[in-house]
Amino acid sequence: MKIVHSSERGPVDQRATVTGQVWFEPVLPATDGTTIAxxxxxxxxxxxxxxxEHGQVLQVVTGRGLVCSEGGEPEVIRAGDVVWVPAGERHWHGAAPDSVMTHLAVSLGTTHWAEEVA
Incomplete structure (x- = not known):
């Protein structure tokens, strides 16, 4: 068992992996290959x-956003939606142009970052 007290979680600097203003709040730092934010x-x-490496689960908490897999078209996601991204699938996600969005991201294994979305 591992208990992570709020005083032990610090801000995460992800500026090199996002476009626009994004705030990351760690919920569970990397533990046994799982990160929650x-x-x-x-x-x-x-x-x-x-x-x-092993996939990602996104649970939209507030607002409206977009998620897109490589080769596909962006799809709208809203508060209450859950997205499963399989292992190795290139994708991006973020807020809609006219809405803030917050999601809980559960990342399994290593995250492999690539280029900015054109």
Whole structure:
């Protein structure tokens, strides 16, 4: 068992992996290959392209956003939606152009960051 007290969690600097204003609040620092963070995106902000070694779960808490897998079209996600991204699938996610969005991100294994979304 591991208890992570709020005083032990610090801010995470992810400026090199996002476009726009994004606030990361660690919920569970990397533990046994799992990282959990609450992530808030300003309108239009988004991640760079990336993939996860063992997949990722996103649970939208507030607002409206977009998620897109490589080769696909961006899809709208809203508060209450849950997204499963399979292992190795290149994707990005962030807020819609006119809405803030917060999601809980559960990342499994190593995250492989790539280029900014064009």
């Amino acid at each position: 609450s992530v808030t995106f300003a309108p239009g902000a988004r991640t760079f392209w990336h993939s996860h």
